[in-house]
Amino acid sequence: MAVIKRVRLSEIAELVTKGTTPTTLGYEFQDTGVNFLKIECFSEKGDYIQNKATHISEECHEKLKRSQLKEGDILFSIAGVIGRVAIVTRNMLPANINQALAIIRIKKDDIYLPYVKLILTSPLIKKQFERKKQGVAQLNISLKDINDLEIPLPEIGKQIEYANSFKKVEKLIYTRQYQLQKLDELVKARFVELFGDPISNPMNWNKRTLKEVCIKLNDGTHFSPESFSMGDYKYITAKNIKASGFDFSNITYVPEAVHRPIFERCNPEQGDVLYIKDGATTGIAIVNTLKEEFTLLSSVALLKQNRNVINGYFLAALLNNADMYSDIRNNMGGAAITRLTIAKLNAVKVIVPPLDLQNRFAAFVHQVDKSKVAVQKSLDEAQLLFDSLMQQYFG
Numbered sequence: 001m002a003v004i005k006r007v008r009l010s011e012i013a014e015l016v017t018k019g020t021t022p023t024t025l026g027y028e029f030q031d032t033g034v035n036f037l038k039i040e041c042f043s044e045k046g047d048y049i050q051n052k053a054t055h056i057s058e059e060c061h062e063k064l065k066r067s068q069l070k071e072g073d074i075l076f077s078i079a080g081v082i083g084r085v086a087i088v089t090r091n092m093l094p095a096n097i098n099q100a101l102a103i104i105r106i107k108k109d110d111i112y113l114p115y116v117k118l119i120l121t122s123p124l125i126k127k128q129f130e131r132k133k134q135g136v137a138q139l140n141i142s143l144k145d146i147n148d149l150e151i152p153l154p155e156i157g158k159q160i161e162y163a164n165s166f167k168k169v170e171k172l173i174y175t176r177q178y179q180l181q182k183l184d185e186l187v188k189a190r191f192v193e194l195f196g197d198p199i200s201n202p203m204n205w206n207k208r209t210l211k212e213v214c215i216k217l218n219d220g221t222h223f224s225p226e227s228f229s230m231g232d233y234k235y236i237t238a239k240n241i242k243a244s245g246f247d248f249s250n251i252t253y254v255p256e257a258v259h260r261p262i263f264e265r266c267n268p269e270q271g272d273v274l275y276i277k278d279g280a281t282t283g284i285a286i287v288n289t290l291k292e293e294f295t296l297l298s299s300v301a302l303l304k305q306n307r308n309v310i311n312g313y314f315l316a317a318l319l320n321n322a323d324m325y326s327d328i329r330n331n332m333g334g335a336a337i338t339r340l341t342i343a344k345l346n347a348v349k350v351i352v353p354p355l356d357l358q359n360r361f362a363a364f365v366h367q368v369d370k371s372k373v374a375v376q377k378s379l380d381e382a383q384l385l386f387d388s389l390m391q392q393y394f395g
Contacts, residue, residue: 014107019097035095046086078141115159176379211346220296313362
């Protein structure tokens with residue numbers, strides 16, 4: 001493979017700047033007017049979400065002349081969510097941005113904008129930011145950091161070839177992610193169809209506290225994951241729990257001496273439910289994809305339901321229901337960190353429909369899960385191909 005030259009972003013950009021908050025200049029947001037764009041106006045893949053845009057007056061837009069957008073500008077998020085990338089299209093204009101977005105305006109004709117967008121989302125760029133992050137609690141990206149980014153720059157034909165190759169894989173990834181989302185929505189719709197709203201309880205199901213329907217409700221250890229360098233048992237924390245099951249992409253292991261007493265106290269088994277009770281992270285999962293002993297952090301509660309009363313799949317879906325989840329979180333206490341104690345969790349009241357109806361729902365979830373396994377496998381393969389291509393081309 002031919003050697004590809006590397007250039008600093010400042011060498012190919014005629015402008016690298018960022019926006020301003022209008023209120024700092026005495027202007028208020030409006031219902032209509034010039035589009036004012038923030039990070040939330042763009043999806044993770046950089047698609048424009050029009051209904052997320054706010055608006056400013058023409059006068060304010062003119063005052064913020066430095067950050068007026070042009071078609072073809074590249075936007076790069078530099079605060080909050082770092083590294084989200086989008087290309088400005090005609091349907092966004094006229095528009096301005098806030099200080100969490102940087103504008104990168106490319107000046108050369110022999111540069112393919114989708115290629116630059118691709119590079120800015122690549123591991124190559126992430127590694128450059130990671131080096132800056134060492135020893136820093138929270139990464140802040142400056143305009144100088146953006147200017148100093150080094151990117152590989154092949155000739156225009158290769159830029160187009162690379163961007164098109166990745167576009168095909170990205171399309172497959174997004175298609176599979178969309179399919180998983182729809183399958184999750186299918187389960188949620190089936191839940192409401194069978195059981196209704198668990199808060200207003202229009203079907204008048206019996207209600208009981210979690211303490212009454214669980215034979216055990218405990219949390220894990222207070223040892224920080226950073227306390228251990230090695231071990232034989234997975235240490236499940238909030239980041240490892242998703243509504244669809246477990247995510248072990250960033251797992252810690254603990255030694256036998258730490259694991260054993262916690263395991264014996266909680267005794268997680270197939271069919272139990274895990275609930276994240278501390279912090280802003282969300283996630284409720286049934287123990288259905290792990291067939292080995294594991295240890296829990298104190299932020300995770302294990303709900304061992306009475307299986308003659310509550311089906312674990314029903315309980316997980318119930319606790320994941322948006323109305324139910326909000327109702328529970330509204331009862332959290334604590335100032336520095338949102339915290340749901342075991343005592344408060346024990347007192348949560350849940351609907352208890354007939355077990356045969358719960359089992360029907362669980363059977364439906366099982367069928368949907370089979371479809372999800374196939375879709376997830378395809379997604380994993382596509383993501384692996386994407387990562388492999390990134391490594392091959394950009395290191």
